[in-house]
Amino acid sequence: MNVFPNRTLNRSSSSDSSGADETTALMDGHISDSHIRQPERGIEGLGGGNDQRKGRARVTTDPNYGTINDSSGTDIPGVHIRPNAEATRSAANGPARRRRVPPNENGGPPNEDDEWLEGEEEVLKYGAQHVIKLFAPVSLCMLVVVATINAVSFYSTKDVYFLYTPFHELSPDPGTKIWNALANSMILMVVIVLMTILLIVLYKKRCYKVIHGWLILSSFMLLFIFSYLYLEELLRAYNIPLDYPTAIFLMWNFGVVGMMSIHWHGPLRLQQAYLIFVAALMALVFIKYLPEWTAWAVLGVISIWDLIAVLSPKGPLRILVETAQERNEPIFPALIYSSTILYSYMGTNLPNEITHSAANHSAGNRLPATGNMPLNSAANAEGTPLVTFSSQINDANAGFTQEWSSGSNQRVARRQIEVQANNTGNSNRSTEYRTITTDPEQSGSANPRQQTVQQMEEEEKGIKLGLGDFIFYSVLVGKASSYGDWNTTIACFVAILIGLCLTLLLLAICRKALPALPISITFGLIFCFATSAVVKPFMENLSAQQIFI
Amino acid sequence: MTVAEFFGCTFLAFGPPLAMFIFTIAHDPIRIIILIAAAFVWLLSLLISSTFWFAIVPLREYLSFGLVFSIFFQEAFRYVIYIVLRKTERGLQEVTQNSRVTENKHILAYVSGLGFGIISGAFALVNVLADSVGPATMGLLSGTNVFFITSAAQTLCTVLLHTFWSVIFFNALDTSRYSHVAYVVISHLFVSCLTLFNKQELYYATLIPSYLVTILTGILAFKVVGGSLVTVKRFVTCQ
Numbered sequence: 001m002n003v004f005p006n007r008t009l010n011r012s013s014s015s016d017s018s019g020a021d022e023t024t025a026l027m028d029g030h031i032s033d034s035h036i037r038q039p040e041r042g043i044e045g046l047g048g049g050n051d052q053r054k055g056r057a058r059v060t061t062d063p064n065y066g067t068i069n070d071s072s073g074t075d076i077p078g079v080h081i082r083p084n085a086e087a088t089r090s091a092a093n094g095p096a097r098r099r100r101v102p103p104n105e106n107g108g109p110p111n112e113d114d115e116w117l118e119g120e121e122e123v124l125k126y127g128a129q130h131v132i133k134l135f136a137p138v139s140l141c142m143l144v145v146v147a148t149i150n151a152v153s154f155y156s157t158k159d160v161y162f163l164y165t166p167f168h169e170l171s172p173d174p175g176t177k178i179w180n181a182l183a184n185s186m187i188l189m190v191v192i193v194l195m196t197i198l199l200i201v202l203y204k205k206r207c208y209k210v211i212h213g214w215l216i217l218s219s220f221m222l223l224f225i226f227s228y229l230y231l232e233e234l235l236r237a238y239n240i241p242l243d244y245p246t247a248i249f250l251m252w253n254f255g256v257v258g259m260m261s262i263h264w265h266g267p268l269r270l271q272q273a274y275l276i277f278v279a280a281l282m283a284l285v286f287i288k289y290l291p292e293w294t295a296w297a298v299l300g301v302i303s304i305w306d307l308i309a310v311l312s313p314k315g316p317l318r319i320l321v322e323t324a325q326e327r328n329e330p331i332f333p334a335l336i337y338s339s340t341i342l343y344s345y346m347g348t349n350l351p352n353e354i355t356h357s358a359a360n361h362s363a364g365n366r367l368p369a370t371g372n373m374p375l376n377s378a379a380n381a382e383g384t385p386l387v388t389f390s391s392q393i394n395d396a397n398a399g400f401t402q403e404w405s406s407g408s409n410q411r412v413a414r415r416q417i418e419v420q421a422n423n424t425g426n427s428n429r430s431t432e433y434r435t436i437t438t439d440p441e442q443s444g445s446a447n448p449r450q451q452t453v454q455q456m457e458e459e460e461k462g463i464k465l466g467l468g469d470f471i472f473y474s475v476l477v478g479k480a481s482s483y484g485d486w487n488t489t490i491a492c493f494v495a496i497l498i499g500l501c502l503t504l505l506l507l508a509i510c511r512k513a514l515p516a517l518p519i520s521i522t523f524g525l526i527f528c529f530a531t532s533a534v535v536k537p538f539m540e541n542l543s544a545q546q547i548f549i
Numbered sequence: 550m551t552v553a554e555f556f557g558c559t560f561l562a563f564g565p566p567l568a569m570f571i572f573t574i575a576h577d578p579i580r581i582i583i584l585i586a587a588a589f590v591w592l593l594s595l596l597i598s599s600t601f602w603f604a605i606v607p608l609r610e611y612l613s614f615g616l617v618f619s620i621f622f623q624e625a626f627r628y629v630i631y632i633v634l635r636k637t638e639r640g641l642q643e644v645t646q647n648s649r650v651t652e653n654k655h656i657l658a659y660v661s662g663l664g665f666g667i668i669s670g671a672f673a674l675v676n677v678l679a680d681s682v683g684p685a686t687m688g689l690l691s692g693t694n695v696f697f698i699t700s701a702a703q704t705l706c707t708v709l710l711h712t713f714w715s716v717i718f719f720n721a722l723d724t725s726r727y728s729h730v731a732y733v734v735i736s737h738l739f740v741s742c743l744t745l746f747n748k749q750e751l752y753y754a755t756l757i758p759s760y761l762v763t764i765l766t767g768i769l770a771f772k773v774v775g776g777s778l779v780t781v782k783r784f785v786t787c788q
Contacts, residue, residue: 132578486675538599546747549619
C-alpha cells in the first residue's frame with residue numbers, strides 16, 4: 001500500500017486545480033479524511049460496501065458551526081461548500097490526465113491547462129448533482145421558516161429583543177434607525193468574532209471537552225427549549241389544546257432522538273431533517289428577536305464577515321482548521337449539513353465492465369484505465385447517470401453514519417498513517433494544505449487491488465453547507481415574507497438559489513474556498529428591496545386589473 | 550368556500566405546470582438549474598420593466614405602457630437566455646450525465662420556457678391566491694365573483710404560452726426563421742393586450758382568444774420540434 005504525501009499532485013493541485021486543496025483548507029478535516037481513508041481501506045483489505053459508509057465525511061465540519069447553535073446568536077455563517085468531488089478529483093488528477101488527455105499519454109509533461117479544464121468539467125459534473133442536493137434542503141428550510149412566519153404571528157411580532165441588540169429602533173426617525181441597526185449589528189458581530197476567537201483558543205489549548213460541551217449544550221437548548229417554544233406557539237396559533245404530559249413526552253422523544261442523530265449516529269435522512277429543523281428554528285429566533293432593520297444590517301455584515309473569515313489568510317476559520325490539521329484529528333462534530341451520499345461500491349450491483357466505467361465515471365474519470373476498461377471509454381462512462389449511485393447503497397446499515405463509533409479505530413489507524421506520511425513527506429506544502437493520497441502514477445503498475453481501493457474510496461462526494469448559511473438564507477426569506485408579499489418571497493428565493501449556483505460555479509472556476517453567503521445574500525437583498533419597492537406596485541396594479549404580461 | 554376556491558384556482562393554474570415539472574424536469578439536476586436560471590432571467594426582465602414603469606412617473610397610471618415595454622423586455626431576455634444557453638452548450642454537454650439535454654436542443658428551449666412561464670405565472674397569481682383564502686370573498690359587494698377563476702385560467706394560458714414561445718423562439722433563431730420570432734413577439738403582444746379587456750370584465754373576449762392562440766402556438770411548437778400528424782398517430786396507437 002503506497003501512501004504518499006502526494007507532492008506532485010499537490011503541486012499540480014495548487015497550480016491547476018488548487019481549488020481542491022483550498023476548498024479543503026476550510027474543510028480540511030473532511031478531505032483529509034477522505035484521503036486518509038485510503039490507508040484504512042488498504043489495511044482492511046477491500047472493505048466492501050460497509051466500510052464505505054464509515055467514510056461519510058460528516059466527521060469534520062467546521063467547528064464554528066457549533067456556535068450557530070448557541071442561542072446567543074453567535075453564529076458564524078460558515079459556509080463552506082465543500083465539493084468533495086473536487087478534492088478527490090484533484091487528488092487523482094494524474095490518472096485523469098492520463099486517461100482523458102491523449103497528448104499527455106505520449107509522455108509529454110502534463111499540460112496543466114488541460115488538467116485545469118478537465119478538473120473544471122468534473123467539478124461541474126458533480127456540481128449539477130450536488131447543487132440540487134443542496135437546493136432541496138435549503139428550500140425546505142426556507143419553506144419551514146416562511147410557513148411558520150405566515151402561520152404563527154408570534155415570530156413576526158416584535159416585543160422582546162436579544163441582549164446583544166440594545167437599540168430597539170423605536171425612534172421614528174430613519175437616521176436614528178439606521179444608526180441603531182448598524183450599532184446593533186456591530187455589537188452582534190463583535191460577539192461573533194469573540195466567540196470564534198474563544199473557540200480557537202479553546203481548540204488550541206485542547207479543551208475538547210469544553211467545546212463538545214458547548215456544542216451539545218447549544219443543540220440541547222435548541223432541540224428542547226426552542227422546540228418547546230415553537231410547539232407552544234404553533235399550538236396556540238391553531239388553538240389546539242395539549243396536555244403537559246403529552247407535550248413533555250413528545251418533546252423528550254423529539255429532543256433525545258435529535259441529540260442522538262446529530263451528535264452520535266442515526267439515519268442520514270433523520271440527521272438531515274434535524275439539522276434543517278434546527279437551522280429553521282434558529283432563523284426564526286433571529287427573525288423574532290432582532291429588531292427590524294438590525295436583521296437586514298446583520299445579514300449584510302455577516303456576509304462581509306463571511307468573506308473575511310473564509311478568504312483572508314488569517315481568517316479565523318482557516319486558523320482553526322489548520323490547527324486541526326496539524327494535529328491530524330477530525331474536528332468535533334459541529335453542525336453542518338451534509339448532502340454526502342456515500343456512493344457504495346458499484347461492484348456489488350453491476351456487471352463488471354459497467355462497474356468499471358461507472359466507478360471511473362463516478363470517480364471523475366480520474367482512474368487509470370484498468371484492465372477491462374478501454375482507454376477511451378469516456379463516452380461509456382459519460383452515459384452512466386450518477387444518480388444511480390445513491391440508489392445503490394445496499395448494505396444493511398445504509399444511512400448510518402458510523403464514523404463516530406465503529407469508525408474510530410480506523411480513524412486512529414488512519415491518522416497514524418497520515419502522521420507517518422507527513423513525516424516522511426516533505427514540508428513542501430506551500431500553504432496549510434496537504435493532501436495525502438496514493439498517487440496512482442507512482443504506484444504505477446498498480447496492483448488491481450490497490451486501484452480498486454482507490455476507486456472505492458474516491459467515490460465519496462458531497463457538498464456540505466454550513467448551517468449558518470441555511471440560517472441566514474432563511475432569515476432573509478423569512479424577513480421578506482413577513483411583509484406579506486409573496487412576490488418578494490419568491491424573488492428572494494430564486495435569487496438565493498441562483499446565488500448558490502453562482503457560488504458553486506465560481507468554486508469550479510476559482511478553485512478557492514468560497515463563502516456561500518455573500519453572493520446569495522447580496523442577490524437576495526437586492527431582489528428583496530427591488531421587488532418590494534418597484535416590482536410590487538407594478539404587479540399589484542397588474543393583477544388587480546387582471547393584466548397578464 | 551374560500552379555501553376550496555383557493556385550491557381549485559391553484560391547481561387550475563399550476564397543476565399542469567407542476568405535472569410538467571415533475572415528469573420532465575425534476576429527474577435531471579441540470580434541468581432544474583436551467584429552470585431556475587430562466588426564472589431568474591425573467592425576474593431580471595420584470596425588474597427592469599417595472600423600474601421603467603416606475604421611473605416614468607407621468608405614465609404610471611397607464612399600465613398598457615408598462616405592459617408593452619415589459620413584453621419587449623421579456624422577449625429581449627428570452628434572447629439573452631438563448632444566447633447564454635447556446636454559448637454554454639459545450640459546457641453543458643460536459644456537465645450532464647444525461648446527455649439528452651444537449652442532444653435534443655429543444656429540451657433546453659422547453660426547460661427555459663417553462664422556467665419563464667412558471668415564474669411569470671407565479672408572480673401574476675400568487676398574491677391573488679393568497680388573498681383568495683379569505684376571510685374576504687370576492688364579488689359580494691363589488692367586483693366579480695369569477696375574478697379568481699379567470700385569473701387562474703389566464704395564468705395557465707400564460708405559463709403554457711411561455712413554454713411554447715421559447716421552443717419556437719429558440720428554434721427560429723437556430724434556423725434563422727425570423728418570421729417565427731416575429732410570431733412569438735406579436736402573439737405575446739396580442740395575448741397580453743387582450744387581457745386589458747379583463748378590466749371591463751369581458752372575460753369571454755380575453756380567455757377564448759387567449760386559449761385559441763395557446764392552442765395554435767402549441768401546434769406550431771409541436772411542428773417546430775418535428776412533430777406531425779403521423780407522429781401523433783403513432784403516439785396514440787403506441788407504435
